[in-house]
Amino acid sequence: MFLTWLNLRHAGVIGMNRRNADFILRYNERSLYPLVDDKLRTKQLAIAAGIAVPQLYGVIEIEHDIANIPNIVRDYKDFVIKPAHGSGGNGIAVIIGRINERFQYNNGSLLTEEELEYHISNILSGMYSLGGQPDQALIEYRVKFDPLFESVSYRGVPDIRTIVFRGIPVASMVRLPTRLSDGKANLHQGAVGAGIDLNSGMTTRAVWQNRPIDIHPDTGSVISGLAIPHWNKLLTLAAQCYELVGLGYLGVDVVLDHELGPLVLELNARPGLSIQIANGKGMEKRLEYIDHLNKIPEKAQDRAALAQSLFKAEN
Amino acid sequence: MRQLHLLFLTLLLCSIGLGLAVYKVNTLGLPLTASKQTEVWNVEARISFKAKPDSGVKVSLPLPLNTSGYTILNEDFVGANYGLATEQDEGGRVALWAKRRAQGKQLLFYRAVIFENDEKVADSSKIPSYPTVPDYPEHFLPVIQGLLDKSRQQSADTISFAQQVIQQLNATAPAPELKLLIEHINTSKNLAKEISWILAGARIPARIIQGLRLHDGKRYSELETWVQVHDGKQWRTLNTKDGQEGLPANFVIWQIGDQKTFSVEGGTEISLQFSVAKALRELVDVAESRAILKGSRIMEFSLYSLPVQTQNVYKVLLMIPLGAFVVVLMRNLIGIKTFGTFMPVLIALAFRETELAWGLGLFCLIVGLGLLLRAYVEQLKLLLIPRLASVLTMVVLLMVGTSVVMHKLGLEMGLSVALFPMVIMTMTIERMSLAWEEVGPVEAFKQGAGSLLVATIGYLVMNIDELQHLLFVFPELLLVVLAATILFGRYSGYRLTELWRFRALAKR
Structure with a gap:
């Protein structure tokens, strides 16, 4: 058990307590929560800021x-x-x-x-x-999701969750509904999570029910190696949401509409940690690096680009 | 910086909490363990006499003092329709009973509870001045002079001088010239007083003390008398029979000096009797009385100053932070999921009344039946608040039904179901059925079982008698619990369940 502990520390996995104490409590001001907890307000803010939403x-x-x-x-x-x-x-x-x-x-x-x-x-x-x-x-509006996902999701809408820390994307995954998850896109409800390489926008590996998998359990299609369309646009969109609500540690859920491109579905002030499992990688190193950055680029586009160049070397 | 602040705060809280507790243990003698008893002595002086007709009655009785080694915890006076006053001056303390008219046999009591302690009370009496040489009667003068001279030759200091005098007066074959003096002393029946009278001839300060030996079940018709001689630094006690120094063990001094005397005016057939009995008392009571005597304010503001009913409430309430601490450990350290944050604590409180096995059984019964009824209500498509209210009503009905059925079956423990917090039960049913619908029965049962597990552990911790006693006698220990809770508030390590959750990442 202690060995597992050490291995997790070594892998830089963030636990619930750490996430709450060092990131959410420090970077997410309580007064900003209503902005993301109320989807109507998020939507109104996004529309006013020109961010694409359904x-x-x-x-x-x-x-x-x-x-x-x-x-x-x-x-x-x-x-x-x-x-x-x-x-x-x-x-x-x-x-x-x-x-x-x-x-x-x-x-x-x-x-x-x-x-x-x-x-x-x-x-x-x-x-x-x-x-x-x-x-x-x-x-x-019901999102007509991109045909790319047709083969790797079972009903429901697959979405792309990105953790944005101080405006810089840190990790991304695509959540694919399954029969087990009843069309929902939450990992603990049985959806498949596939990690995405921030630089290339390609899916790397997938996890279902806490186990690594290669093919979708319902459709039988290979999950890894898919290129997410409009990746750069999507990453910029996620980075933009930081200015929108001002939360330092933010989960951004984006859906890809086959006509409208990436749309922000909702924001989350307490995004879950399963994204680490989907990516097969702890977030600690990236979060700490950004935590120590003195200067954060002002433009969302630059922050997205920074994330791509920063974490390219890691792989 | 923040870590330092946190550390400082927890250290401060711990030191205040522990410091106060240590003070209460060491100085006030509060017991660390429950129901510890200590020996105390019940001493009683019983005065009986026959009142003379047509005359007022006045009784005066010297009272014991707080002396080295003993503390009077409390005392009371019994005398039907007697006016009572106590007086205290340098000569000692005295109780005065008075009654204008009395008939027949009269009984008066003085009772004191005396506690033996190790503390030395500094002798506050002033260094006495050298007494003047008394005017001895002419026929005694040469005898006393001779006695003193002889003793002086055979002694080195004040104490051995006094011992010489005492020994010569008590010798089995006294010197012939002392015979007359000894006869005189024997007629006065007060050896100690005569000794101090003779010692005054050598200008040695002496006084008499009276007291009782504490032996369980003993009765005494009078107090024992000892003589004390001042050696220039302190009073030293000598036996009037053989001059041996030192008081016997278990000797409590009743009276110093002889200015106050026992007397009864307007009575005949007077008798005074002392009796001693050993008794056990709760150490907490003793400590409380002592603290009040010492003028310590702490016990005055302790929970013991509250009415007993309120005390009992606080006995339970003080355990809740411990239960909450268990929840903190279970959720943030172990990572067990529960319905509601403090719901397990409230369930654990209910378990205290129902006992664990019954509590668990009844809880499962009510929640299980509640879930069935909730599933039925679901069909009716009710709005949230009315739905909650109807589930609450059903829970109350279920509780009533359970109690009645259990009672008919002769299972009296079943009655305690009434002590379950029904609103909590209702919310548990509601949340469990929602979890059932949303994330499936497995997750719902997992959280339900987690809640019960935490409640059980909370109950086991909150039910430790020793802890209950500690927190009630030393409520300041809650500061230590608070400090520990605050420390866990900054615990950012993994939860035990996360080791399992992220196991796939640990393998790489």
Whole structure:
């Protein structure tokens, strides 16, 4: 056991306590949390700053407005409903189409309008929000993900999580939904995590259920060696989010739309540590290096480039 | 810098906490372990007499003093309808009972609880001046002169001089010229007083002391008398029979000097009796009484000054920080997931009342049934708050049902289910069913089991009697717990479960 401890220290793996004590508590000001915890505010900020996000169709704030749902989605075949204060992908309903007056869920099941309204009502009452406070429901554009991911995801939307420390991207992974994860993109719920080389934007290796894998468990396609499209743009986008909310230690979730390119899905003030497993590498060295940097480039583009050159040598 | 600050703070907290505790142990004698008892002596003076008709009654009784080696923890006076006053001056302390009219046999009591300690009380009495030579009656003068001269020749200092005098007066075959003097002394029945009277002829300061030997179950009809001689530095005690120096063990001095005397006015058939009995008392009580006598403010502000009911509440409350500390260890050091941060502590508190096995069983029963009902309520698509309220109502009904059924079955422990915090149970059911839906039953059970494990460990720690006693007598030890908690607040090493989580990274 002690040997494992030493090996992990040697590999520069960051633990939960370390992340909280040395990075989140030091670099993330409490007063900024609402900016990322409330997806509506994040979205509004992003739109104002010209950062690409999925289009917002409507917001439902009170129970009474639920009746308004048909009007909001009338023009859209597919859409996503999510709680403004949700976490871990909970409470997100992805509607991929309509069949016989019913809404088709992304796992294939059909929902009546009543059931959809109940789901929204649950969101409003705070079922999915931290601490159970009353919440809002966002209705937004459903991302048509890039065909690249078609072969390596099972339903759901694969997203790219990047840890941004003091505005500089530190590590990246793509999270691929599986049958086990029920279309969700969280590693602990059974999604596949694939590490991405920051410099080239190629997937390196993949982890599923804490074990290294080569092929997707549901689709059977090889995961490593995929080139993420628009990689430089994506990395810059992630770096930009630092200015957007001012959090020093930030998780940025980006989705790739096949028409619109990278879109920021959500930000996270307490991003998880599984990204280290996906990359097969601890983050300690990179974080400490940036921690000791005196000068951080002002432009997001420069910070993304800095990350690419800094961590190229490491591999 | 921050680390240094933290270290300094924890050291400060530890030293205040431990320092206070050490002071209380060493100086006030508070016990470190629970229910430690110590010996005390109950000393009683019993005065009985027959009141003379048609006259007032006045009784005066010299009272014991706090002397070297003994402390009077408390005392009380018993006398039906008697007015009581105590007086204290340089000559000593005295109790005065008075009654205008009394009839028949009268009983008065003085009781003191005396605690033997190791402390030496400095003799505060002033160095006495040399007494003037008394005017001895003419027929004694040459005899006393001769006695003193002879003793002077056979002695080296004040003490051996006094011892010589005592020995000659007590000799089995006294010198013929002393016979008359000895006869005179025997008639006065107060040897010590006569000795000091004779020693005054050589201008040696002497006084008499009276006291009791503490032997369990003994009765005495009078106090023992000793003579004390001042050697220029201190008073030294001599036996009036053989001149041996030093008080016997277990001797408590009742009275110094003879200015105060026992007397009863308006009574006949007077008798005074002393009795001694050994008793056991809680060391904490003794320490408390002593601290008050010493004028220490600490015990005055201790938890013992609160009403007993409040004390019992604090006995439990003081353990909660320990339970919270267990949660800190379990979550930040081990990495066990629980429902809610301090939910396990509250469950552990409930376990204190139900006992562990019953507690675990009842908890699982209620939560299990609650989960079933919650699954049914889920079908009704209720809003969050009404849903929580209905689950709460069901939990209360389940508790009532369990109690009644258990009672019918004759399982009285089942009644203690009423002590479970029902709001906590409701939230546990709600969170568990949410976790069930969102991350699957395995994770839900994992967190449920984690909560119960932490609650069990918390219960085991909070139920250690010794710890409970320590924290109640020395609540300042919570500062040490606080210091340890603060230290863990900066622990940035791995959690035990992370060694497993990141094991794939450790292999490389």
